[in-house]
Amino acid sequence: GIQVEQSPPDLILQEGANSTLRCNFSDSVNNLQWFHQNPWGQLINLFYIPSGTKQNGRLSATTVATERYSLxxxxxxxxxxxxxxxxxxxxxxxxxxxFGTGTSLTVIP
Amino acid sequence: SQTIHQWPATLVQPVGSPLSLECTVEGTSNPNLYWYRQAAGRGLQLLFYSVGIGQISSEVPQNLSASRPQDRQFILSSKKLLLSDSGFYLCAWTGRAGYTFGSGTRLTVV
Known part of the structure; x- marks a missing residue:
């Protein structure tokens, strides 16, 4: 199978700060998605982004398929x-x- | 638009009891359907997938089974639950925008 590594595993931010999450994968892929799992457990689809760059409000994502990573x-x-x-x-x-093992983000007020 | 429904949201069952979790999709036909489990921690594990009625593929040997009696219905079952079956179960389907997940069922086996 494909190995998917995410970093960092945990992140604590002050409200208003910016952050970058990284996803590395070990082989060519057909599809790449970013999800946010909320406190109730639901997986919310953020981006369907096998390549290129997309933006949605305060969130954006970039996938460089040839180098096997996404941000x-x-x-x-x-x-x-x-x-x-x-x-x-x-x-x-x-x-x-x-799936990668995820990045746990805590934003503190 | 397409929607995916999963129920119940939470379930507490004794060891040895049967299980039936249901997932239905609306607004599409002949979807690929999936059952995932998320144990304590973060990892999601694919349990079963189905490309059509009566077609079930299992990814890991386990105490669970799946069935697809109708095009847009996917059922996860067990005849006798084990403690190790506890976890968060998610149903999903794939479309043009990739995977979409249901809201999940949190199963606690006691």
Missing amino acids: LYISSSQTTDSGVYFCAVDRWTGNQFY
């Missing part, structure tokens, strides 16, 4: 951004969606 940028963080951020990828063949 999630959070600007002007808010307490509601707290939770675990997952990167997940799948391959061109098969039906396995490989």
Whole structure:
């Protein structure tokens, strides 16, 4: 399978600060998504981004497929951004969606 | 628009009891459907996936089974629960925008 590594594993931010989360993957992928798992456990799809750059409000993501990494940028963080951020990828063949181990973000007021 | 429903939200069951978790998708046809489990900690593990009615693939040997009796219905079952079956179970489907997950069922086996 594909190895998906996320860094940092834990992050504490002061409200208003910016941060960058990283996802490295070990093989070519068909799909890459970033999710936010809220305190109730629901996985919210943030970005579907197998390549290129996308922005949605204070969040943006960039995937460089040729170098096998993706970055999630959070600007002007808010307490509601707290939770675990997952990167997940799948391959061109098969039906396995490989998750990283996540980055746990805590934004303090 | 497509929506995915999962129930119940929480469940406390004694060891040895049966289990049935249901997932339904609306607004699409012939979706690929998935069951994932998230144990204590962060990792999500794929349990089963289905590409059509009656077609189930299992990723790991376990005490659970899955069925797809209808196009947009996916059921996770067990005849006798074990303590180790406790966890957070998530159903998902894939579309043009990638994977979409249900709200999850938190299962505690006591």
